[in-house]
Amino acid sequence: MGITAKFDGVAVTTQANVYFDGKCVSHGIQFADGTKKSVGVILPASLTFNTGAPEIMEGVAGACRVRLKGEAEWKTYGAGESFDVPGNSSFDIEVAGEPYHYICHFG
Numbered sequence: 001m002g003i004t005a006k007f008d009g010v011a012v013t014t015q016a017n018v019y020f021d022g023k024c025v026s027h028g029i030q031f032a033d034g035t036k037k038s039v040g041v042i043l044p045a046s047l048t049f050n051t052g053a054p055e056i057m058e059g060v061a062g063a064c065r066v067r068l069k070g071e072a073e074w075k076t077y078g079a080g081e082s083f084d085v086p087g088n089s090s091f092d093i094e095v096a097g098e099p100y101h102y103i104c105h106f107g
Contacts, residue, residue, distance in 0.1 A: 003060055003080045004103055007031070020047050026104070038104045046094045053106045054087040062100035067092045 013028040017038070024047065026040025042064065057066075063078040069090045077083055079101075085091050093100075 004058060007037075020045060023047060036106050038106075040102060040104070042093065042095045042100045042102070044095050044097065044099070046092070048090055048092050049085075050090045051085050051087055055085045056082050056105040057085065058082040058103040058105065060101040060103060062095065062098040064100040065094040 007029060010029045010031055013030075017026045017028065017040070018024075019026075022043070023045040024040060024042045026038040028036060028038050030036050039060075057077075059077050059079050059081050061079050063076060065074045065076050066083055067074045068083075068085065074094075075083070
């Protein structure tokens with residue numbers, strides 16, 4: 001599977017979601033079947049995100065280190081790689097150097 005480059009036939013939320021004083025910026029997208037995703041970028045930072053629904057984070061560019069809630073080990077992910085986050089959980093993410101561009105698949 002390659003890196004997702006674009007989505008066709010979607011509705012885009014034009015106002016950005018800005019988190020952590022601008023360290024993470026994303027836009028929501030919705031498909032005709034009701035599926036929701038977000039596309040965004042995380043600038044160099046160490047952040048903790050909480051999840052409601054399960055998420056799959058797909059890397060588009062850059063790299064990050066991730067530690068899921070309850071785990072001691074950090075794992076590194078780059079472009080073309082993804083990681084799963086359970087619902088009602090959290091994860092720590094560290095980005096150094098180049099920004100980390102991602103697609104967040106909800107559900």
